[in-house]
Amino acid sequence: MKTIKKFILSPPLILFLGILTMLPFHRINAQEFVEYKGIVVESGNGNPIAAAFLSVNGTNISTVTNSEGEFSLKIPVNISSATVSISNLGFQSKTYPLSFFNSNNTRIELNETLEELSEVNIFTATDAKTLVRNMFAKAGDNYLNEPVLMNSFYRESIKKGRRNVSLTEAVLKIYKRPYTATGRDEISITKARKSVDYERLDTMALKLRGGPFNTLYSDIIKYPEYLFNVEQMDEYTFNFGSPARINNRYLYVVNFEMVDKRLPWYYGELYIDAQTNALVKANYHLNVDNRTVASNMFVRKKPGGVKVYPVRVEYQVDYRETGGKWYYGYGSAELEFVVNWKRKLFNSRYTVNSEMAVTDWQVNPGDRVRRDDSFISPAVIMTDDVSGFSDEQFWGSNNIIEPEKSIQNAIEKIQKSIQ
Known part of the structure; x- marks a missing residue:
């Protein structure tokens, strides 16, 4: 019988309370930025969408929503005219200009993907x-x-x-x-x-x-x-x-x-x-x-x-x-x-x-x-x-x-x- 060891990711470890060596945590200098906060929800019922992906187009800056659909996105002040794309599995992606976002209470609604995907001829694998x-x-x-x-x-x-x-x-x-x-x-x-x-x-x-x-x-x-x-x-x-x-x-x-x-x-x-x-x-x-x-x-x-x-x-x-x-x-x-x-x-x-x-x-x-x-x-x-x-x-x-x-x-x- 083959060992199960090769299938397991690094597992958690349960220990007694003990003394741990402290790691040095370093601070970094903060640059000027603008922070936008809000929530991503389903358009039909308002349910929050977890792990929705928000990306600033033209950059590699991105974030994800938490399990309650909430997000915080910080963008350097020298980026003022970019657009932000929002996507998640099973929903139609949307793109908004930065002017759409507020410092708080930005609400983004995504529509479900209703296309009958089984009919799409791009699926050729058998x-x-x-x-x-x-x-x-x-x-x-x-x-x-x-x-x-x-x-x-x-x-x-x-x-x-x-x-x-x-x-x-x-x-x-x-x-x-x-x-x-x-x-x-x-x-x-x-x-x-x-x-x-x-x-x-x-x-x-x-x-x-x-x-x-x-x-x-x-x-x-x-x-x-x-x-x-x-x-x-x-x-x-x-x-x-x-x-x-x-x-x-x-x-x-x-x-x-x-x-x-x-x-x-x-x-x-x-x-x-x-x-x-x-x-x-x-x-x-x-x-x-x-x-x-x-x-x-x-x-x-x-x-x-x-x-x-x-x-x-x-x-x-x-x-x-x-x-x-x-x-x-x-x-x-x-x-x-x-x-x-x-x-x-x-x-x-x-x-x-x-x-x-x-x-x-x-x-x-x-x-x-x-x-x-x-x-x-x-x-x-x-x-x-x-x-x-x-x-x-x-x-x-x-x-x-x-x-x-x-x-x-x-x-x-x-x-x-x-x-």
Whole structure:
């Protein structure tokens, strides 16, 4: 039997409370900018649209909406006549001039895509597995093949039930290798802040091992070994779902799942561009019904007399396109755990969520990365540091994912506690 190890992304790590070495977080000088805020909703019913993509045309500046459809977009003052495009899977894209946006309460309504996509003659693929093979084979043509330096925003939260008990936020630099290169991407921290309410963690702290790398490794095209690659195709079944459309592009939807279900197994959907066979988006899950094996895979250390196992594991990756080339734009990982204490009547449920959005990027002409103490390891556990929560201008000109209401409430409580 083949080992399950090759299928698993960097897993979370549950530890006792302990002393962690502090990483040096550096501030950067903020440039002048204009900030626009608002919400993206469905035109018919007003429901918020999560993970909608907003991009400033003619630049690499972008952001995404949070789960409540809210966004914050910061644009340098020297960009005054640009337009902004808004897109999301299943909706018709829209473009507005900057003059349309307000400092607050900008409302953008997107219409659902109602076209009968099955009738579009561009869909010519007849075998889903062959299409996925072509997706990997054409990676060199479809994705950025030069080193780029990406600015990104990372948020990591841990909830006990519905309450936030740990919150980490960071502005990062990602040193992205060409998609055809074997070298791994590297991450450095520009600035970060974190707070943990240990009193609500039942004397045990959940700590996410890997931090931003958990979301970065969801980049299936760069890191196929964490899900599947060409040599592993026969270990999966593939079939076509209903076609989709995003940003005026027609997409195949390929459903996949592992054949061997004796151990935790992956399943999900791939959204593949019909013209180029580029992967545009992927949603995938790990079935963790086998609690014993799943616990051994994800839990590295725990107190005696307690059982900890995952009950839900989900990943998402979105790619963006510029100049005919695609690149990693957004990744998320969400894991839900059950903690059963011996001699306790009720268990506890914790949700660990991490997401990262690329907000700007530029070609990085240097072949080698000059490392310093701001670089982090793939085994990092983000350190405890509350500095910055009392500073409303902490992020300066950096684009971030707008906090959801529950996270915003947690931030406000942190601000009050340190005033």
